[in-house]
Amino acid sequence: MDETTKHAETQPHELTPWDRVQLARHPQRPHTLDYIGALCEDFTELHGDRRFGDDAAIVGGLATFAARTVMVIGHQKGSDTRENVKRNFGMPHPEGYRKAQRLMRQAEKFAIPVICFVDTPAADPKKESEERGQANAIAESILVMTNLRVPIISAVIGEGGSGGALALSVADRLIMQENTIYSVASPEATASILWRDSAKAADAARALKLTAQDLYDLRIIDEVVAEPEGGAHQASQEAIRMLGERIRSHLEIISQIEIGTLLKQRYQKYRTIGTYLEA
Amino acid sequence: MKEFFRRRKTSFTTGEQPEGSPVPDDMWVKCAACRDLVYKKELNDNLKVCPKCGHHMRMSAQEWLDLLDADSFSETDAHLRPTDPLGFVSLDESYADKLVKSQQRTGMPDAVISGMGMIGGQRLALAVGDFAFMGASMGSVYGEKMSRAAERAADLGIPFLTINTSGGARQQEGVIALMQMAKVTMALTRLAEVGQPHIALLVDPCYGGVTASYPSVADVIIAEPGANIGFAGKRLIEQIMRQKLPAGFQTAEFMLEHGMVDMVVERNQLRATLGRLLRLYAGRREPVAQFMVSSEIYVNGRT
Numbered sequence: 001m002d003e004t005t006k007h008a009e010t011q012p013h014e015l016t017p018w019d020r021v022q023l024a025r026h027p028q029r030p031h032t033l034d035y036i037g038a039l040c041e042d043f044t045e046l047h048g049d050r051r052f053g054d055d056a057a058i059v060g061g062l063a064t065f066a067a068r069t070v071m072v073i074g075h076q077k078g079s080d081t082r083e084n085v086k087r088n089f090g091m092p093h094p095e096g097y098r099k100a101q102r103l104m105r106q107a108e109k110f111a112i113p114v115i116c117f118v119d120t121p122a123a124d125p126k127k128e129s130e131e132r133g134q135a136n137a138i139a140e141s142i143l144v145m146t147n148l149r150v151p152i153i154s155a156v157i158g159e160g161g162s163g164g165a166l167a168l169s170v171a172d173r174l175i176m177q178e179n180t181i182y183s184v185a186s187p188e189a190t191a192s193i194l195w196r197d198s199a200k201a202a203d204a205a206r207a208l209k210l211t212a213q214d215l216y217d218l219r220i221i222d223e224v225v226a227e228p229e230g231g232a233h234q235a236s237q238e239a240i241r242m243l244g245e246r247i248r249s250h251l252e253i254i255s256q257i258e259i260g261t262l263l264k265q266r267y268q269k270y271r272t273i274g275t276y277l278e279a
Numbered sequence: 280m281k282e283f284f285r286r287r288k289t290s291f292t293t294g295e296q297p298e299g300s301p302v303p304d305d306m307w308v309k310c311a312a313c314r315d316l317v318y319k320k321e322l323n324d325n326l327k328v329c330p331k332c333g334h335h336m337r338m339s340a341q342e343w344l345d346l347l348d349a350d351s352f353s354e355t356d357a358h359l360r361p362t363d364p365l366g367f368v369s370l371d372e373s374y375a376d377k378l379v380k381s382q383q384r385t386g387m388p389d390a391v392i393s394g395m396g397m398i399g400g401q402r403l404a405l406a407v408g409d410f411a412f413m414g415a416s417m418g419s420v421y422g423e424k425m426s427r428a429a430e431r432a433a434d435l436g437i438p439f440l441t442i443n444t445s446g447g448a449r450q451q452e453g454v455i456a457l458m459q460m461a462k463v464t465m466a467l468t469r470l471a472e473v474g475q476p477h478i479a480l481l482v483d484p485c486y487g488g489v490t491a492s493y494p495s496v497a498d499v500i501i502a503e504p505g506a507n508i509g510f511a512g513k514r515l516i517e518q519i520m521r522q523k524l525p526a527g528f529q530t531a532e533f534m535l536e537h538g539m540v541d542m543v544v545e546r547n548q549l550r551a552t553l554g555r556l557l558r559l560y561a562g563r564r565e566p567v568a569q570f571m572v573s574s575e576i577y578v579n580g581r582t
Contacts, residue, residue: 123491123510125510125511125515125516125519125520126511126516126520126522127516127520127522127524127528129510129511130509130510130511130516130528130529131537132537133495133537133538133539134491134510134511135490135491135495135509135510135539136495136496136539138491138492138495138510139460139464139490139491139492139493139494139495139496140495140496142460142461142464142492142496143464143468143496145461146461146464146465146468147468162448162457162488163448163457163460163487163488163491163492163510166457166458166460166461170461170465182454183453183454183457184448184449184450184452184453184454184456184457184488185448185450190450193450194369194370194371194450194451195369195370195371200370203368203370206368207365207367207368207369208365208450208453208454209365209453209454210453210454215454218364218365218453218454218455220454220455220458266465267465267468270458270461270462270465271426271462271465271466273422273455273458273459273461273462274419274420274422274423274455274458274459274462275362275364275419275452275455276359276360276361276362276419276420276423277359277360277361277362278358278359278360279358279359279360279388
């Protein structure tokens with residue numbers, strides 16, 4: 001099967017991977033607080049990592065979802081420049097991840113399921129983040145999620161950028177909306193790393209297999225969630241409702257699994273990712 | 280019991296240059312730090328640390344195995360081979376070609392050697408990265424070998440040493456590579472469950488997805504002097520983020536100062552340091568070898 005045939009089969013709207021990148025980054029796409037606001041009641045935001053500060057690029061707190069208390073945590077992008085500056089364009093600092101860890105441990109303490117919304121270009125790569133241990137913060141988040149004794153669902157609602165996204169997506173169910181992306185690095189970064197030319201990002205986007213459908217085919221994610229015609233930004237409330245319905249359904253299923261079994265399944269889910277030959 | 284790496288004379292001085300290599304096997308090496316010419320034999324006898332300025336040069340995974348007691352190493356999972364899971368469409372060299380070239384140049388199937396061995400008579404599992412193999416980028420084979428080594432250590436109830444150097448996740452394996460960060464971290468929880476330590480050694484350079492996963496949550500993190508260690512590369516921070524970086528930014532010493540590593544240890548002190556740590560975590564007061572000879576009853580009484 002050549003590339004074009006395969007492409008046409010898996011993507012009925014004939015959107016290229018680069019088109020999906022643009023849709024995933026669309027500033028009018030609903031963001032984490034839009035989802036929380038529409039899907040949850042009584043959202044009570046909890047702030048700060050108790051060590052350094054409060055990072056506006058990650059929001060989280062308690063809420064009621066589908067008639068139960070949940071801990072919702074997500075990357076938060078802005079819809080305009082001013083909010084994006086405040087939110088650091090959804091690029092968390094170490095204190096953002098440490099806040100998320102705090103909330104996850106609290107969810108475990110009170111036996112509350114965790115719902116994560118993933119939407120980040122990357123973890124913040126600035127000098128100050130390095131000084132405060134960005135690598136450690138991401139690693140700790142991954143570790144916390146590997147054996148957190150409550151159900152975790154992660155939904156990619158925009159950009160799933162590299163380790164910055166992984167730190168909120170080690171989960172029992174990882175689902176993606178159809179026009180979102182998840183990648184080892186941004187297409188621009190990959191093009192720059194491999195071909196020394198970030199302008200080749202569209203080629204990188206195709207090569208990286210970063211669309212929801214690609215990642216479903218690669219068995220990395222559990223479900224591709226449909227969006228309204230034209231993308232989530234065309235009918236935000238409908239997009240939110242459609243995703244919310246799928247989260248509710250998954251939550252219902254995994255909440256009934258005994259936690260020891262669920263942890264074993266989570267272990268297997270990640271332990272089996274990888275393609276190699278036993279020569 | 281001041282011990283140094285063993286077998287170094289054979290592995291450091293002979294047969295390391297692949298046949299037909301454009302670089303001749305010179306008798307002299309130029310130190311990248313002080314720019315002085317160093318007699319190669321002297322350099323190798325000094326564990327590839329510049330005798331003039333103390334600069335720690337990079338070592339291959341094979342060379343790192345000399346950290347173990349003589350003849351104690353047995354390799355595991357040597358049969359794992361990389362594939363091209365995405366059918367990565369490259370604009371220049373294909374992933375498959377890159378793999379073959381790296382395999383020919385290094386003699387390794389992928390960027391990690393794993394196995395078991397001893398340090399100061401104490402058994403441990405270990406996994407070592409080799410920067411010469413595609414920047415020791417973490418793909419499926421890297422992640423699988425690390426994970427199996429961690430699980431094996433857990434099954435046997437022995438400590439696990441990782442020697443880490445990497446440019447980050449392997450781009451050509453996409454999200455599969457990214458997910459290895461979670462996979463190895465996951466496998467290491469088994470080790471934690473059986474109460475055995477993970478000791479991570481960070482050597483130059485160590486970046487991206489590797490730094491941002493399992494080594495940064497090790498029980499003990501040791502860095503080599505001067506090693507560059509970080510999450511985002513310096514060029515990215517300077518050129519994209521347009522920030523001025525202070526001298527010494529992202530060095531091992533910088534990491535120590537900011538509380539990110541436990542200690543910076545010179546290469547000729549590594550065996551002694553690791554031996555001591557293994558002993559301490561095992562709850563032993565004396566080196567194993569001396570112990571067995573001097574007081575068998577006491578050993579039994581303790582275990």
